[in-house]
Amino acid sequence: MVKQAIQIFGRVKPTKKPASVYSVDNEEQIGAFLEFVVPRDLADGFVNNKRECYKFRFQKVFDQAVKQEEIFENIARPVADSILDGYNGTIFAYGQTGSGKTFTITGGAERYSDRGIIPRTLSYLYERISQGSSMVYTTHISYLEIYNEIGYDLLDSCHEASRLEDLPKVMIMEDPDQNIHLKNLSLQHSANEEEALNLLFLGDTNRMIAETPMNQASTRSHCIFTVHLCRREQGSATLRRSKLHLVDLAGSDRVSKTGLNGQLLTEAKYINLSLHYLEQVIIALSEKNRTHIPYRNSMLTSVLRDSLGGNCMTTMIATLAVEKRNLDESISTCRFAQRVALIKNEAILNEELDPTLVIARLKREVQSLKEELAMVTGEQKDDKLTVEEIQKLEELVKAFLDEPNPDVTLSLGPDMRKIQHCFSLLKMVIMGKQGQRGNSSGDKQESPAATVSEEVIQNSHHSTAEVNKLKEMLMQRNNEISILIKMLKNEKKRAQDAAAQLAYITNSQSPASQNALMLSTLPARDGNTEIFSADPGGPAIRYMKRGPQLSIEKQEAFETFMRDHEDHLTIEDNKKLLKQRATEARRLGEQLNEARERINELKKQLVMQRKQRAAHGVLGNPKEAKEEIDPVEENLCKHIEQEKKFYKTTIGRLKVLRTEIEHLQLLLERAKVKLQKDFQKWWSQEASSVQESELKATARCHTGLPRGSMQSSPPGNPGFWALSTTKLSSSSIPLTGDQQADADILAFVRARQSLFSRIGTTHTHTHTQIHMCALSSKISHNMHPTLLSGGVMPYYTLLYSKAYKTIWPQLSCSDLCRVCCMLFKI
Numbered sequence: 001m002v003k004q005a006i007q008i009f010g011r012v013k014p015t016k017k018p019a020s021v022y023s024v025d026n027e028e029q030i031g032a033f034l035e036f037v038v039p040r041d042l043a044d045g046f047v048n049n050k051r052e053c054y055k056f057r058f059q060k061v062f063d064q065a066v067k068q069e070e071i072f073e074n075i076a077r078p079v080a081d082s083i084l085d086g087y088n089g090t091i092f093a094y095g096q097t098g099s100g101k102t103f104t105i106t107g108g109a110e111r112y113s114d115r116g117i118i119p120r121t122l123s124y125l126y127e128r129i130s131q132g133s134s135m136v137y138t139t140h141i142s143y144l145e146i147y148n149e150i151g152y153d154l155l156d157s158c159h160e161a162s163r164l165e166d167l168p169k170v171m172i173m174e175d176p177d178q179n180i181h182l183k184n185l186s187l188q189h190s191a192n193e194e195e196a197l198n199l200l201f202l203g204d205t206n207r208m209i210a211e212t213p214m215n216q217a218s219t220r221s222h223c224i225f226t227v228h229l230c231r232r233e234q235g236s237a238t239l240r241r242s243k244l245h246l247v248d249l250a251g252s253d254r255v256s257k258t259g260l261n262g263q264l265l266t267e268a269k270y271i272n273l274s275l276h277y278l279e280q281v282i283i284a285l286s287e288k289n290r291t292h293i294p295y296r297n298s299m300l301t302s303v304l305r306d307s308l309g310g311n312c313m314t315t316m317i318a319t320l321a322v323e324k325r326n327l328d329e330s331i332s333t334c335r336f337a338q339r340v341a342l343i344k345n346e347a348i349l350n351e352e353l354d355p356t357l358v359i360a361r362l363k364r365e366v367q368s369l370k371e372e373l374a375m376v377t378g379e380q381k382d383d384k385l386t387v388e389e390i391q392k393l394e395e396l397v398k399a400f401l402d403e404p405n406p407d408v409t410l411s412l413g414p415d416m417r418k419i420q421h422c423f424s425l426l427k428m429v430i431m432g433k434q435g436q437r438g439n440s441s442g443d444k445q446e447s448p449a450a451t452v453s454e455e456v457i458q459n460s461h462h463s464t465a466e467v468n469k470l471k472e473m474l475m476q477r478n479n480e481i482s483i484l485i486k487m488l489k490n491e492k493k494r495a496q497d498a499a500a501q502l503a504y505i506t507n508s509q510s511p512a513s514q515n516a517l518m519l520s521t522l523p524a525r526d527g528n529t530e531i532f533s534a535d536p537g538g539p540a541i542r543y544m545k546r547g548p549q550l551s552i553e554k555q556e557a558f559e560t561f562m563r564d565h566e567d568h569l570t571i572e573d574n575k576k577l578l579k580q581r582a583t584e585a586r587r588l589g590e591q592l593n594e595a596r597e598r599i600n601e602l603k604k605q606l607v608m609q610r611k612q613r614a615a616h617g618v619l620g621n622p623k624e625a626k627e628e629i630d631p632v633e634e635n636l637c638k639h640i641e642q643e644k645k646f647y648k649t650t651i652g653r654l655k656v657l658r659t660e661i662e663h664l665q666l667l668l669e670r671a672k673v674k675l676q677k678d679f680q681k682w683w684s685q686e687a688s689s690v691q692e693s694e695l696k697a698t699a700r701c702h703t704g705l706p707r708g709s710m711q712s713s714p715p716g717n718p719g720f721w722a723l724s725t726t727k728l729s730s731s732s733i734p735l736t737g738d739q740q741a742d743a744d745i746l747a748f749v750r751a752r753q754s755l756f757s758r759i760g761t762t763h764t765h766t767h768t769q770i771h772m773c774a775l776s777s778k779i780s781h782n783m784h785p786t787l788l789s790g791g792v793m794p795y796y797t798l799l800y801s802k803a804y805k806t807i808w809p810q811l812s813c814s815d816l817c818r819v820c821c822m823l824f825k826i
């Protein structure tokens with residue numbers, strides 16, 4: 001049992017401006033001190049006794065510049081080590097909204113180097129698991145989200161979650177021993193790092209998709225990612241089970257500070273309530289002589305029961321934002337951490353017997369008891385002994401007689417047939433001995449064991465010693481050859497695997513998949529339907545592959561939207577990095593192939609050499625041939641070893657590259673989902689605003705407003721008129737000189753022309769004619785409703801406003817709107 005207080009660490013989030021209100025003093029022996037200096041506010045009055053200095057002690061405080069790698073090494077690696085040994089562990093992040101909890105636990109969504117504790121711990125655990133040769137590990141993953149006191153299973157891939165409520169609800173059950181069980185929370189088996197990461201991304205994607213502007217669940221929910229590990233030593237019946245909870249708590253902001261109302265206030269109350277209950281549990285645990293700990297008050301404390309004061313090694317990370325406006329919250333986070341540090345946990349090794357092995361042992365026992373009973377009651381077996389059983393009995397008798405110790409017994413079990421057979425064997429030995437004595441009374445007296453040995457040998461082998469020797473040698477050579485063939489087969493399989501990996505990586509670089517992978521043609525999420533063409537094969541990706549393609553207009557609009565999105569640069573950077581890594585992987589794959597061929601060639605030579613030596617051995621002096629060291633063979637072995645070493649290092653590097661490539665692909669996938677969500681939001685807003693102005697325009701037309709009111713010329717822009725006339729040619733279009741803007745303008749003009757032709761107008765009409773004709777056809781016959789509902793309008797409006805914003809930056813939004821209305825309310 002390991003008795004240990006909960007470890008507390010502090011992490012300061014980087015600030016834009018240098019912050020002078022705090023200082024960090026990390027000391028090796030006594031821990032670290034974090035000090036806040038809050039100057040007195042003169043507005044609080046002349047007499048002001050408010051404290052100015054607040055000092056808190058942590059195990060270690062990580063200042064702004066500390067990287068994710070260091071956080072993992074200091075906080076998560078020791079916990080991961082104890083998980084592998086069989087202890088439970090928990091790491092939880094606590095702090096106000098935006099202080100870096102998710103960044104610390106899961107990591108940033110943009111760069112590979114920003115990976116947080118979860119992906120790094122998974123990587124470390126699987127690396128260690130693959131190294132432990134005598135241990136067999138099984139890993140399962142679960143991912144739970146608690147929102148407004150209700151638990152949701154984030155790893156559900158069966159339902160399409162467009163709302164959090166679509167995910168399966170998780171219920172808490174308690175058994176008579178007060179153990180907590182989570183009903184409906186799926187435990188997904190993950191055999192390797194790749195599968196575990198896919199599960200993490202599936203959970204995060206479910207979390208993101210279920211989120212709406214009114215339900216920013218990610219900041220207002222608690223998330224618990226759990227790795228369940230089961231370890232068994234080969235051949236042993238004892239199992240060790242351990243759990244690692246990695247917890248991202250909701251923001252700890254006080255309700256009064258948030259100034260919320262309505263639905264958000266309800267949520268804030270729930271968060272405050274569950275964090276309040278967490279605090280109560282912690283206070284109760286830190287007080288001596290408290291018998292009742294109020295775990296059952298909330299779902300969070302029930303789930304984390306073991307982590308708080310129970311059988312677990314627990315670590316807390318207090319995330320701190322040190323801007324002046326956040327100081328109160330940061331100080332209260334530190335106070336919370338100080339109380340947490342008083343809790344003592346008692347972690348024990350969670351050992352149990354493997355039920356399958358126990359059953360097998362009990363079955364054997366039952367069988368032997370049955371046999372014993374049969375002997376006692378006289379119900380004996382009457383079928384004959386098999387050849388194998390007879391052979392085994394002969395060996396037992398021989399060993400019994402050879403043993404010089406007189407106390408040794410012959411253990412045969414309760415089977416009378418076996419006992420009788422052994423007696424007859426012994427009788428034969430004694431009779432044989434007497435006969436020999438009668439034949440040669442002058443001979444030396446032999447031991448009974450020697451007689452049996454002789455008899456056994458004489459009865460079973462009549463061939464000459466030389467034939468035996470040759471047979472033995474032949475068998476030895478056969479064995480050698482079959483071992484070599486096995487080795488060759490293994491190598492071939494490994495090489496095929498490497499080639500398959502390489503082909504996968506190479507394929508993901510093919511133009512088609514690159515397009516899909518690198519988001520170059522990816523309009524996808526359209527209400528409930530999506531299309532994705534990248535196929536890394538993980539559940540997160542499979543989950544998203546469904547639904548038909550979007551309209552061309554919407555696709556084009558998506559591309560334009562994507563170009564200006566805030567994440568565009570990051571996506572481009574990741575694409576570039578992915579390309580570099582894929583090129584490197586390809587190069588390594590080629591090197592691997594070459595190395596494999598060299599190894600195969602060397603092995604062929606080695607086999608030949610050995611065959612030759614074996615043949616020499618048979619013909620010449622076999623003993624000499626065996627003992628003498630062949631320099632050619634030695635040299636070949638040395639070369640093979642060198643090549644194998646190179647092969648192993650290259651494979652190692654390729655494995656690391658593969659992990660990085662998969663992570664980058666998943667980051668791009670996630671960016672893609674986010675882009676689609678943002679685009680969908682913008683698209684619906686745009687469509688409804690266009691519809692609204694359309695209705696207004698129709699109303700104006702019906703009430704007989706003069707057309708001139710819609711055709712007022714934009715301030716001082718003759719170019720506008722060139723565009724709004726129907727005789728359009730690229731020479732009559734004012735271009736900006738900027739390649740992108742000009743392409744947009746021309747695309748817009750082409751689209752507009754096609755729009756005209758779709759509503760049955762020719763380019764020779766005057767503007768008013770087109771206007772009247774289209775307007776009347778749309779209003780009176782309702783001929784082209786798709787122009788509005790199909791989303792053509794928002795796309796053109798977007799192109800138009802983007803293009804003309806470039807030319808006339810001074811043009812206000814309302815001017816642009818009027819221009820758009822005029823052009824499209826035709």
Ligand SMILES: Nc1ncnc2c1ncn2[C@@H]1O[C@H](COP(=O)(O)OP(=O)(O)OP(=O)(O)O)[C@@H](O)[C@H]1O
Nearest residue numbers: 013014097098099100101102103108218219250251
């Ligand atoms: N140590 C850090 N280094 C760089 N960026 C950081 C760091 N910590 C946080 N950030 C950035 O700050 C922003 C907010 O962080 P994050 O989402 O992790 O906060 P949070 O505490 O989880 O908030 P919430 O309670 O809303 O979930 C993110 O954009 C994140 O990338």
